[in-house]
Amino acid sequence: MASPSVPRWLLGSLALQNLGRRKARTSLLVLAVAISGAIAFAGVVMMRSIEASITVGFSRLGADLMVVAQDALANITAALLVVEPTDQTLDANLLAQARIAGIGRAASQRIFRSEQSGFGGHAESVDLIGFDPERDFTIQPWISERLNRPMQPGDAILGAARDLPLGSEIALYGRPFRVYAKLGRTGVGTHERGVFMATSSLLALAPGIRERTGQTPPMLEPDKVSGFLIELAPGATELQARFALLSHLSGIKAVSAGSLLTGIRQGLTALLGGVLALVSMMFASTAVMVSVLFSAIVAERRNEIGLLKAIGARRAQIVGLLLIEAIGVTSAGGAIGVALGALLLRLFEHSLVYYLTQMGIPFLWLDRTNMVFIAAACVFGAALIGAVGALAPAWRVSRQDAYDLIRGEG
Amino acid sequence: MLSCRGVGRTYQTDRGPVDAVRRIDLEAPDGRFVAVIGRSGSGKSTLMAMIGGLIRPTIGSILIDGVDIWALDDNAMARFRNRRIGYVFQFASLLPTLRAIDNVALPALLDRRHAAAEAYDRAAQLLADVELGTHLDAYPSEMSAGEQRRAVIARALINDPILLLADEPTSDLDEQTEREIMALFLSVNRERGTTLMLVTHNLALASEAEQVVQIADGAIVP
Incomplete structure (x- = not known):
């Protein structure tokens, strides 16, 4: 008898395989999160860069x-x-x-x-x-x-x-x-x-x-x-x-200079606040969308989840499995979104920023550390969207009797 | 020892409550082969699901090996199902994205009592025992219905359960495969001493059981 190959993370790979079963749906979800991530990343970096340009300029x-x-x-x-x-x-x-x-x-x-x-x-x-x-x-x-x-x-x-x-x-x-x-x-x-x-x-x-x-x-x-x-x-x-x-x-x-800076910074802060509010609303709506989608995914897989419960999966494992799926797909969306956002920023650089520079208004990009931090925050935010969006359906299904799930009831 | 004491299950429907199982008392000593027979809708599967810890009775208690299983909390119940009960459903119940060996090893991996390598070695042995030693890496879609059912039996045995529940496990199989699967169940019951409770329509199969429980309209027919 051949020695069996042992996968390291069976539940994790099971979650990812589940995503692969519905490639079109998974891709659309990734795309939706990626668009949100791109807007969030590019928006925050631009606003922070504008703020930094003025702040640095004034302070100098x-x-x-x-x-x-x-x-x-x-x-x-x-x-x-x-x-x-x-x-x-x-x-x-x-x-x-x-x-x-x-x-x-x-x-x-x-x-x-x-x-x-x-x-x-x-x-x-x-x-x-x-x-x-x-x-x-x-x-x-x-x-x-x-x-x-x-x-x-x-x-x-x-x-x-x-x-x-x-x-x-x-x-x-x-x-x-x-x-x-x-x-x-x-x-x-x-x-x-x-x-x-x-x-x-x-x-x-x-x-x-x-x-x-x-x-x-x-x-x-x-x-x-x-x-x-x-x-x-x-x-x-x-x-x-x-x-x-x-x-x-x-x-x-x-x-x-301080009060001037404060005035302009307040204006920028309001603008940045608006951008952040918009980004937050976009994230919230994406979380709702993820929640609705995962409710459908859970409904579709009731039999399978019931089966997992029947063979001894604990509630935390059921919730974990679904959260891994959700976090996996939204994190991927977030990472792609950051890449798209970086492309957007390149476009800005070649259009708006170039125009501003030509006008004699130099634009100081945010430093690399802060950009990486914002990128990480965007990916983390996307992962959070997945976790928050999938939590309620995962929690609900984990509470149901295995038999009802297997029979498609409840 | 399996003991059901006044076990009942009532479903709430739009047309009012429906008693699927009515206060059943049932005893089965360790190692016994119990056949549960009855017409469709008689309550056999619901009784089996309550014994298997899959659905909570609305009344009564179920003791397996002295443990009142429905008095356990969620986690303890999951652990009990995982370690002490093997369940074979009447439908193909392998996870489609996992290989045969992953499916069989899964209950052991969920339990985390054993290292993954150990679980996989045991899963490979069980698959060999059910004559699927050459199908370790096969996906369910690559296996016949009979092979899938044998893999499910191997999965049910991975944690050495004291109780093996099979809910019409051969209903969708041809006669030859049905005989092979039943032979497998009987060997598990006789060689491992595992208590076997089998829901079936097949009276010929039931005749091989040491104890036959007939259910009609949610109650045991005396």
Whole structure:
């Protein structure tokens, strides 16, 4: 007599074989879960990536507060954080005169957006950002590569999205500039495609701009700035500094990066919450579908389950067998869904993200660890759907008498 | 020792309660061959299912080897069915996705008292005993009705039960195969000393039993 081959997991393989008996139904169930999984994975990764892009971008700016003209708040907050220039300006010596307590460092910035600089493509919108290299603490920390010498007048620093070599020459309004340095990816809007230079260099462009546009932009007046980025003194709180600023200065608004971030994050959180709610509802409906399907599967296999009970299968084993089937099929669906979701993300990358990048809005993908975590969560969620969906029918059938099951009653 | 004391089963139907089995008292000592005969719908199979722990009596108690089986909880009842009772149904009752040897080994694997290799060795021996030694890897669809029935008998014996219940096990078989299967049952009863309770319409088969119980309208005919 030949020695019999012994399968390692007979009940587990029995469950998987049962799935193989109805290939079309199993495939449809896998597909349904895969679609849910793909939407969940791609949706959550996209939302988290958007959130991360903005969060990282903001945090890298390094300022605790921003002082801007009161009327220009909306624009200038965007201007200084996501670079949306504004015509509203402040006096350049505003903070120096006021001597506000709680302020450690204050760096002025002038931001001028132009379509006629002659730099980049035809009529390309370019943000020209002037800063004081001696006082700046938000731009230079992001230099990723530079020429091996100190910054000089006539030097320009390019955003990460500008693909020009160090030392090359560019022309702005006919004036030559040397590419002195390039910034790393900040994730902050048009900063990525901005051209940064010393204030004196930006102001030197005023005649050329006036010549082409017929006027001098207000932020290029020597005594005007677009706003100030402020770093708090050690021990000072944001609230104290804002209170001091608002009580000493009129016509300004003090915007904290934190509150801005909070506002945007709240918006994103609401959006993310919506996405998560949608994903949860989708998961719930999939669980209901799995439950209905497994009720049908159980009804179809009553005889077989009754037989298993008759030969001594315990209730836990019956429930376990059905749960293994359900978890197996939905986990497979979840894994396929993650793969589909990854494909969806690739599509996003080649369409929406590419478009955003072209617009000067860089997109920072979530890091690999978090993506793997979300993928694992999606597969786990899919497995959970299978378990939750099959539990009730499995539990019900496990309670029935074997004889009723075999005879198809009850 | 099998002992049924006032065992009855009532089904609730839309037209009111129906007594399938009415307060049956039955005793069978260990190793006995008991034939249960009666017309279709007389309650034979329901009685057998109650003795086999497959359906709960609405009244009375059943003792097997001194154990009041319906006083056991779910798990203990499952264990009792698994270890002490072998059941052969009137239909082909092998799991279609498993090989013959998997089907036979399954009750032993569910019990987990023995290692899988041990269960499979025993299953192979039992299949050889019922002349299916060359069909270990065959799937039910690859076996004849008689072979399937012999495999079911091998499965019923895998855990050395003290009680073997067979509910019209040859009703769908030809005469020759029926004789072979009955010979197998008798050898199990005589050589292993397993108590055999057989539900049958075949009076010739019943005549070989040591005890014949005739049931009509849910009650034993005196």
